[in-house]
Amino acid sequence: MNPLLNQDPKDLKQIDIVKIYSNKKCLVIDDFPEIRGSLSRTLKTFGAASVDTAADGEDAIKLCSSKGYDIVICDYNLGNGKDGQQVLEEVRFLRVLMMTSLFVMITGESSRHMVLGALECQPDDYITKPYTEASLKLRLNKAIIRHESLLHIKSAISKGDYRDALDECNRMIAEGHRYAPDCLKMKGQLHFLLKQMKEASKVYESVLGKKPVIWAKLGMAKTQIAMGHFDTAEKVLNEIIAEDERYVEAHDMLAEVHSSKGDLLAAQNCTASATKISPKSILRHRKLADLAEQNHDDEVALKSHQQSIKWGLNSCHESEQDYFNYARKVSDVVKGDDSSDSKNLAKNASTFLERARKRYSSKPEVMAQAQMVETQLHSSQGNEAAAQKSHDKAKKMFQDLASPPIEASLEFARSLHAMDEEEEARELLTKLAARHEGKEDIMRVIDGITGEPITEAGKKVASGLTKKGIGSYESKDFDAAINVFSEALVTYPKHVGLNLNLVQAIISQAQNAGFNEKHEAIIKRCLRAVGNIGESHKQYKRYSFLTKQLAKHYPDALLS
Numbered sequence: 001m002n003p004l005l006n007q008d009p010k011d012l013k014q015i016d017i018v019k020i021y022s023n024k025k026c027l028v029i030d031d032f033p034e035i036r037g038s039l040s041r042t043l044k045t046f047g048a049a050s051v052d053t054a055a056d057g058e059d060a061i062k063l064c065s066s067k068g069y070d071i072v073i074c075d076y077n078l079g080n081g082k083d084g085q086q087v088l089e090e091v092r093f094l095r096v097l098m099m100t101s102l103f104v105m106i107t108g109e110s111s112r113h114m115v116l117g118a119l120e121c122q123p124d125d126y127i128t129k130p131y132t133e134a135s136l137k138l139r140l141n142k143a144i145i146r147h148e149s150l151l152h153i154k155s156a157i158s159k160g161d162y163r164d165a166l167d168e169c170n171r172m173i174a175e176g177h178r179y180a181p182d183c184l185k186m187k188g189q190l191h192f193l194l195k196q197m198k199e200a201s202k203v204y205e206s207v208l209g210k211k212p213v214i215w216a217k218l219g220m221a222k223t224q225i226a227m228g229h230f231d232t233a234e235k236v237l238n239e240i241i242a243e244d245e246r247y248v249e250a251h252d253m254l255a256e257v258h259s260s261k262g263d264l265l266a267a268q269n270c271t272a273s274a275t276k277i278s279p280k281s282i283l284r285h286r287k288l289a290d291l292a293e294q295n296h297d298d299e300v301a302l303k304s305h306q307q308s309i310k311w312g313l314n315s316c317h318e319s320e321q322d323y324f325n326y327a328r329k330v331s332d333v334v335k336g337d338d339s340s341d342s343k344n345l346a347k348n349a350s351t352f353l354e355r356a357r358k359r360y361s362s363k364p365e366v367m368a369q370a371q372m373v374e375t376q377l378h379s380s381q382g383n384e385a386a387a388q389k390s391h392d393k394a395k396k397m398f399q400d401l402a403s404p405p406i407e408a409s410l411e412f413a414r415s416l417h418a419m420d421e422e423e424e425a426r427e428l429l430t431k432l433a434a435r436h437e438g439k440e441d442i443m444r445v446i447d448g449i450t451g452e453p454i455t456e457a458g459k460k461v462a463s464g465l466t467k468k469g470i471g472s473y474e475s476k477d478f479d480a481a482i483n484v485f486s487e488a489l490v491t492y493p494k495h496v497g498l499n500l501n502l503v504q505a506i507i508s509q510a511q512n513a514g515f516n517e518k519h520e521a522i523i524k525r526c527l528r529a530v531g532n533i534g535e536s537h538k539q540y541k542r543y544s545f546l547t548k549q550l551a552k553h554y555p556d557a558l559l560s
Contacts, residue, residue, distance in 0.1 A: 017141055020148055021047030024070035028053045029060045029087065031079040039073055042133055046140065057082025057090075057314070065096045071144070072097065076107030082314040085280065088121045090316035098158040102147045104140065106131075117280040120248055149179050153186060166190045188219045197227045214240060214247060221253050230257045248277045252284070255291075264294050264490075272300070275307070282311045282318070289325065294490045296525055298333050302345075305329055309352065320366045321407060323356035327373045328414070335380040335528040346381055350374070365408045368397035372408075372415040379418040391419050406436065410445055417450050417494070429454045444491055451496045462492050469501055478509040486522070489529075496539050499526040503546050510553040523550065523557040 026048045028039045036053040043051050052067070054060035057078050064072070072091075076084040084105050091097035108129040119126060125143045127136065147154075153172075156165035169183040169190065177183065184207060191200035204220040207213060217240050224233035234257045240250040255270035268291040275284050289304035305326035312318035330349035334342035353370050360366035371394040378387035398404060398412045409432055416425035429446050433455050436442040447458035469484035485502035492498055503526050506519045533543045550558055 017145070018047030020144060022049050024048055024050070024144075025067065026051045026071045026073070027060065027063060027067075027069045029055075029057070029072065029074040029078065029084070031055055031075070031077070035075070042136065043071075043073070045133075046137060056080075057084075057087045060087050061090055061094070061096070064091045065094065069097065069101055071102045071104070073104045073106060076105055076109050085117055085121050086314050086316070088123055092121070093316045099154045100151060100158050102143060104143065116246060116248065117278045120278050120281070146179060146182070149177075150182055150186075153183070157186075157190070162190050162193050166194070185215055185219075188216070188223075192219070192223060192226070197223050201227070214243075218247070218249055218253070221250070225253060225256060225260070230260055233257050245273070246277055248274045251277065255287075259291075264291055267291055268295055268297065268300070275304075279307070280311050282308050282315050282322075285311060286322070293329075296486070296489075296522065298329070298525075302326065302329055302333065320356055320360050320363075320369070323352050324369055324373050324407075324411065327353050327377060331373070331376040331380040331418075332528060335531075336382075338382075342381075346377060349377055353377075364397070365401055365405050368394060368401060368404075369408045369411045371397055372411040375415045376418045387419065391415060406432070406442060410442075410449065413446075413449050422450060425450050426452075426454060448491055448493050451494050453492060453495070458492070462488060462495060462498065466498060466501065469498075469505070473501070473505055473508070476508075478505050478512070481505040482509065482519075482522075489526075494529050496530055496533070496537075499530050500539060500542055500546060502526055503550070507546065507549045507553055515553065520554050520557045523554050527557065 021043070026043050028036050028043070028051060030036045030039065030053075033055070036055070040051045040053055048071070052063060052069075054063055055078075058081060060072075060074065061082075063069075074084045074087055078084060078087070082090070084107065088103055088105070091103075097103065102124045104125045104127060105123040106127045106129065124147060125139060127139055131139075153165045153168045156162070156168065166187060169187040172183045173180045173187070184203065188200050188203040188207075191197070191203060200223045201220065204216045204223065207216040208220065217236055221233045221236040221240070224230075224236065234254065237250045237254040237257065240247050241254070245251075251270045251274035255267040255274070258264070258267035258270060268288065271284060271288045271291055275281070275288055278284070285304050285307040289301050289308060292298075292300035292304055305322060308322040309326060312322055327349040330345050334346050353374055357367060357370050371390060375387055375390040375394050378384075378390055394412070394415055398408065401408060404412075409428065413425045413428045413432070416422070416428065429449060433443060433446050436446075443455050443458065447453040447455055447462075453459045453462050465484060465488035469481045469488065472478075472480035472484060482502065482505045485498055485505060488498050489495065489502065503523055506516075506523060509519070510516065530543070533540050537543070547558060
């Protein structure tokens with residue numbers, strides 16, 4: 001490493017800095033040609049010999065994929081298409097621009113969510129407009145000298161050589177290097193990556209013992225979560241948020257703590273707070289939708305699915321499944337409801353399905369899945385003829401797929417269930433369960449599609465929760481019974497027995513404590529999940545009895 005780099009940047013001679021620039025390949029990204037030209041000329045006056053330019057995000061990503069750039073200067077606003085934040089997110093996601101490259105964001109944006117969203121992607125520097133050549137030079141010089149001083153450590157981390165990187169951090173800290181504080185921060189992260197949680201914790205303790213810096217508090221909280229010390233982590237995270245609620249990472253980790261402790265509502269609230277601070281994260285919106293689904297919060301789930309679609313455009317995390325998740329949720333919400341609001345929701349869902357078809361028209365598996373979700377939407381609205389016509393078309397499209405992806409197969413099972421073809425649905429799900437044995441996420445979805453779990457593990461869990469809930473019910477602890485059955489329905493939302501158990505527990509609670517608006521919403525959801533049970537169903541007598549009881553206590557909850 002160049003010993004000059006241990007000096008203060010302002011003490012370095014310009015010739016030494018020019019030598020650093022001369023070995024760097026640079027890329028300037030801006031949609032205005034005059035600004036691209038100006039920045040290119042500026043970099044060359046700083047000493048850069050190789051400077052490429054890109055007019056938009058797509059070109060920038062292609063260039064990054066084909067050439068190894070050392071310095072990237074990118075404007076936030078790039079016209080239509082990807083913005084600078086999405087460019088940074090994608091090149092990091094694709095690993096075509098590692099931490100060994102310097103990424104500098106330039107922006108005239110001043111809105112809070114734009115700034116915080118961009119910073120969340122962690123550019124190496126963030127320069128706001130207007131700037132002069134002199135101020136740009138000062139900022140870039142500081143950034144590149146610091147980057148160059150730590151490059152050997154960053155290179156080792158990028159290669160996965162964490163122990164070598166840790167040794168270098170320790171050496172620079174021991175030498176009292178100018179960038180020893182940066183090394184200390186990386187040291188804590190490296191211990192974490194090496195799963196040396198006690199050592200990581202000691203690093204953060206040593207820093208916090210001198211000064212309550214935020215990065216050390218965040219590192220401490222992350223380490224405590226990994227060690228299972230959730231109460232300690234929660235205390236630290238609450239301190240961070242109390243100091244400044246804009247630290248979005250603290251909200252995310254606090255949501256993780258609450259989820260680990262089984263408080264999914266608190267986890268949802270923390271994730272919702274994070275989305276307000278930094279609303280462009282599609283992955284966070286999906287997480288919020290998932291938590292809202294588990295908490296049976298239809299309104300938040302619908303909104304979050306929509307936000308996933310909105311921010312997915314031009315993102316490397318874009319997925320057609322966001323369209324289907326939204327439309328499928330709508331089909332669930334509008335079932336048995338012929339109000340104008342429900343009709344508008346269904347119309348909106350149909351619009352999103354059409355958008356998915358247009359956007360992914362070259363993918364037959366996506367077109368087939370869109371048809372399946374359309375079937376469910378028609379069925380939930382009681383449009384039997386339209387549902388059957390759509391279902392017949394979806395069947396043909398599914399059969400024409402040479403190798404259906406798991407998403408399409410699961411969707412087809414949902415459509416079969418919606419069309420009361422229960423035997424066919426369970427047969428398909430049984431085959432899928434055998435094919436994907438050991439994949440817990442897929443198994444959980446499989447068990448939640450029809451009225452009864454498919455897998456042996458699912459049957460065992462559902463049976464255990466049923467027994468536990470019934471035990472609470474028989475001891476007249478109706479609140480506990482409601483909680484247990486609600487928890488069970490997170491995983492098995494269509495389970496007829498569990499839904500009826502929950503309805504029965506709520507009715508018994510009403511006989512003691514009276515009407516509860518929240519419980520009315522739960523009953524509506526349960527009845528939507530169960531559907532109109534026919535006389536041949538083994539639960540028909542019980543269903544009939546409970547609906548008569550509902551007419552006394554919750555008449556508005558009955559399906560029209």
